[in-house]
Amino acid sequence: MMLVTLLVIINKLMDIGMVESPLVRRVFSGRSVTVADNGRINLKALRALKVSREELFEGLREHGIRNLGRVAHARLETSGTSSVFRNRGTVCGLALLPPHTAHSPTPLRLASRFCSACGSPADLDETICTQCANRTFAAAAIEPDEPP
Numbered sequence: 001m002m003l004v005t006l007l008v009i010i011n012k013l014m015d016i017g018m019v020e021s022p023l024v025r026r027v028f029s030g031r032s033v034t035v036a037d038n039g040r041i042n043l044k045a046l047r048a049l050k051v052s053r054e055e056l057f058e059g060l061r062e063h064g065i066r067n068l069g070r071v072a073h074a075r076l077e078t079s080g081t082s083s084v085f086r087n088r089g090t091v092c093g094l095a096l097l098p099p100h101t102a103h104s105p106t107p108l109r110l111a112s113r114f115c116s117a118c119g120s121p122a123d124l125d126e127t128i129c130t131q132c133a134n135r136t137f138a139a140a141a142i143e144p145d146e147p148p
Ligand SMILES: [Zn+2]
Pocket: 115, 116, 117, 118, 119, 120, 129, 130, 131, 132, 133, 134
């Protein structure tokens, strides 16, 4: 009986601490993490979270994102869910769908391309990504504005 009472008191103190103290909240709940920002993948965060690039792409596709350029900001929340904020207007970025699917954005032959690992834009003469040292690139894909 004494142990149960002690556990109830600890639980109540934790509840109060979670509401009143940002430090307690951060220690026991963790923090949400930015996994993509302005069309680029945060590879360091993905490695720390042990999330693959393909898993991130799958999560973004579940939000209806077909082009990494559409992502203004994506966060993995402490609850395990994700939040995605979109760029509006026509966007250019790394395609998240295989090139020949019916819903794939139309790839364009532009004077730009994107790192296939992190999504950073790269000039045609670059042989190595300046952000992540990757050596493979994908053609730029452009996607018209989404309906509101
Ligand atoms: Zn890169």
